[in-house]
Amino acid sequence: MNAPTSAKSLAMPAETKSAETKPAEAKPRQEAGYNYAYLDEQTKRSIRRALLKAVAIPGYQVPFGSREMPMPYGWGTGGVQVTASVLGPDDTLKVIDQGADDTTNAVSIRRFFAKTAGVKTTTRTEEASVIQTRHRIPETPLKAGQIVVFQVPIPEPLRWLEASEAETRKMHALEEYGVMHVKLYEDVARFGRISVAYDYPVKVDGRYIMRPSPIPKFDNPKLDRSPALMLFGAGREQRIYAVPPYTEVRSLDFEDHPFEVESWPRCCALCGAKDSFLDEIIVDDQGGRQFVCSDTDYCEARRAAGHRGPA
Amino acid sequence: MSAMTEQTDPMIAIQGLHKTFTLHTQNGATISALQSLDLTVSGGECVVVRGASGAGKSSLLRCVYGNYRAGGGAIWVRHQGAMVDVAKAEPRTILDMRRTTMGFVSQFLRVIPRIPTLDLVMEPLLTAGRSAEEAREQAGTILTHLNLPQRLWSLAPATFSGGEQQRVNIARAMVWDYPVLLLDEPTASLDRENRAAVVELILAARSRGAAILGVFHDREAGDAVATDTIELRANRLAA
Amino acid sequence: MTETPLLQATALTRMYGKRVGCRDVSFDLWPGEVLGVVGESGSGKTTLLNCLSAQLEPSGGEILYTRRDGRQVDIFALSEGERRLLLRTEWGLVRQNPRDGLRMAVSAGANVGERLMAVGARHYGDIRGQARHWLTELEIDAERIDDLPRNFSGGMQQRLQIARNLVTSPRLVFMDEPTGGLDVSVQARLLDLIRRLTRDLGLACIIVTHDLGVVRMLSHRLLVMRGGEVVEAGLTDQVLDDPQHPYSQMLVSSILPV
Numbered sequence: 001m002n003a004p005t006s007a008k009s010l011a012m013p014a015e016t017k018s019a020e021t022k023p024a025e026a027k028p029r030q031e032a033g034y035n036y037a038y039l040d041e042q043t044k045r046s047i048r049r050a051l052l053k054a055v056a057i058p059g060y061q062v063p064f065g066s067r068e069m070p071m072p073y074g075w076g077t078g079g080v081q082v083t084a085s086v087l088g089p090d091d092t093l094k095v096i097d098q099g100a101d102d103t104t105n106a107v108s109i110r111r112f113f114a115k116t117a118g119v120k121t122t123t124r125t126e127e128a129s130v131i132q133t134r135h136r137i138p139e140t141p142l143k144a145g146q147i148v149v150f151q152v153p154i155p156e157p158l159r160w161l162e163a164s165e166a167e168t169r170k171m172h173a174l175e176e177y178g179v180m181h182v183k184l185y186e187d188v189a190r191f192g193r194i195s196v197a198y199d200y201p202v203k204v205d206g207r208y209i210m211r212p213s214p215i216p217k218f219d220n221p222k223l224d225r226s227p228a229l230m231l232f233g234a235g236r237e238q239r240i241y242a243v244p245p246y247t248e249v250r251s252l253d254f255e256d257h258p259f260e261v262e263s264w265p266r267c268c269a270l271c272g273a274k275d276s277f278l279d280e281i282i283v284d285d286q287g288g289r290q291f292v293c294s295d296t297d298y299c300e301a302r303r304a305a306g307h308r309g310p311a
Numbered sequence: 312m313s314a315m316t317e318q319t320d321p322m323i324a325i326q327g328l329h330k331t332f333t334l335h336t337q338n339g340a341t342i343s344a345l346q347s348l349d350l351t352v353s354g355g356e357c358v359v360v361r362g363a364s365g366a367g368k369s370s371l372l373r374c375v376y377g378n379y380r381a382g383g384g385a386i387w388v389r390h391q392g393a394m395v396d397v398a399k400a401e402p403r404t405i406l407d408m409r410r411t412t413m414g415f416v417s418q419f420l421r422v423i424p425r426i427p428t429l430d431l432v433m434e435p436l437l438t439a440g441r442s443a444e445e446a447r448e449q450a451g452t453i454l455t456h457l458n459l460p461q462r463l464w465s466l467a468p469a470t471f472s473g474g475e476q477q478r479v480n481i482a483r484a485m486v487w488d489y490p491v492l493l494l495d496e497p498t499a500s501l502d503r504e505n506r507a508a509v510v511e512l513i514l515a516a517r518s519r520g521a522a523i524l525g526v527f528h529d530r531e532a533g534d535a536v537a538t539d540t541i542e543l544r545a546n547r548l549a550a
Numbered sequence: 551m552t553e554t555p556l557l558q559a560t561a562l563t564r565m566y567g568k569r570v571g572c573r574d575v576s577f578d579l580w581p582g583e584v585l586g587v588v589g590e591s592g593s594g595k596t597t598l599l600n601c602l603s604a605q606l607e608p609s610g611g612e613i614l615y616t617r618r619d620g621r622q623v624d625i626f627a628l629s630e631g632e633r634r635l636l637l638r639t640e641w642g643l644v645r646q647n648p649r650d651g652l653r654m655a656v657s658a659g660a661n662v663g664e665r666l667m668a669v670g671a672r673h674y675g676d677i678r679g680q681a682r683h684w685l686t687e688l689e690i691d692a693e694r695i696d697d698l699p700r701n702f703s704g705g706m707q708q709r710l711q712i713a714r715n716l717v718t719s720p721r722l723v724f725m726d727e728p729t730g731g732l733d734v735s736v737q738a739r740l741l742d743l744i745r746r747l748t749r750d751l752g753l754a755c756i757i758v759t760h761d762l763g764v765v766r767m768l769s770h771r772l773l774v775m776r777g778g779e780v781v782e783a784g785l786t787d788q789v790l791d792d793p794q795h796p797y798s799q800m801l802v803s804s805i806l807p808v
Binding site: 161170173174175176177178179181182183185186188189190253254255256257 | 665675
């Protein structure tokens, strides 16, 4: 792969695609005094080079020179840098946090790019060309041409057992992944089942073991052969990795304890969805509780279409 | 040796054996143990080695077993149909000879902690590839013959009396039908009855065709089993 | 008897700058054979073990190993991946301190099962069954399969470490002072176990120790090391009962009689 041209093309699909989605008048103005999308061009280029390598070696963690961002670590500095590097002027950006578009973090990041890049923003999954996310993959099926950017706190799946970076790199290089199953074994031994609920380890393209970031395991099947490009950025740990479109992503398991996603005994209280990841929320002082969709956009779209839940 | 045994192939043929100890911890003092010793033992023979204390009787047995390193000469022992020189053999070969060809009864039991008597006696059979069942049965038979009460079989011999330990030792060395037996005072510290039991075992081994080289501190037992006697005097063969 | 040795070391040398770690060590190890390496601290026995077990690259010489498939390979001509695979499958390594050889944060069962999972075992029930089997073999109550090793006594930890190594049916196990730091009674039990296992499993073993009692009981053959060199080699009982080299004589004569 030729890096410079491909780096360009990586940011291009959104630009070419945006022509057929929405008119440009909804575009906010880019604020003066900042470079486009906040980061300087050299930094973005270096991040794109890392992204290219990551795409070329699915699941492999590529080191990159993470920059200081105007936000604290843990708030998505890695994701923001990746987004800044792939965002074209004609892209439409969606940002979610725990499935919701209206949390402080999601709103702030959306505003940040509206100001520094002048890009359109949206809460609608199908309208977005770039989706930055923390902790969820949208319920609405992703399409070819979309890019999902994951905020990653700890990228190294082997870290829990091996503290040495040199050793974990060697383990990846030699495909020494036995310890991953040790962790699952411990779960089954202790709880009778694999109890990992978030950040459930996967094997990408039959080669690298990868942490999918703290998404619920409910979302793991959405990674498998997804038409969208999945990019992962860890700011503090300075690592970037990727799952290219239509790549096999398998969740680790045992033959006699196969991988399973969560299920709920009820549907969403608001929209009645039975196929969506539900959050349990306490609705009154008496401890009354409801299960509702964690993906607010999905829930709203269903309600707008006339679906109603029991509540 | 008699004319008859000379016709049969020897099991042990020692030629010009020398053994000297150099004590480096004592300014390199040397002690001669054996000098130009020649000896052959054939199957069915029991050669009893006599001599004063320090004459080199034990050293001779130990050299044949490969426990002492010969200083010169050759110690041919028939092993799986061929004569092997213990003085030059690889450790691996000697180990193999000890597994199937040579048995050794020493005066001292090297106690292996925690291992029950029965298991100790079974071990040579297991090492030689016998089934556990067969080994247990044979071990039981020989322990019974040596009057070791069954209640002791499950105990480690560390706490046994000297005589009991010695009998475990003999059982271990004679439970397998070695073609060559080296006996270093097998009857020491045994009472009359048990001495007789051991003599019986040695005679049985002799009549099944084993070549036996033995040192007996008690003359009566030695005479009972010997087909031939040699005398070591000042590290040399007398007579 | 097999015709190729399991392990063949030729003129093995490891220098630390100008200092000798071990020098010009050659020996053959045959299948099922237990080799003891004795010497004082600093005699080079641990350096030798580290070279033999492919953890330390020698400065010179060669180590050939005959794999299960019958092919003889030069250990340091293998890729690192192949070497590490060997160490996890056909070889075992028992360290003096069980904490260095165990994962203290995971259960006994997972410690034993890890090697199986590393070579592709993906059936939880089978892995657990194997773990139970090997715990029992090493005289650890199978009921303790889910306990953490830190709740085990020192002797149990050491036995667990051995179980962890034996689960892939290795052909060669390296042991570095396996009984060091254990109470005498615990030592005896461990020695007895190792003795039984090496015999029953036909395991070849290289045991490094400064304890002559350990080699007397476990090893068929002995290397006596001093200053990085092998000063005497031979049958264990021959070296201990009729030591030839002044240093071996000194070592043997310095054992306290019991």
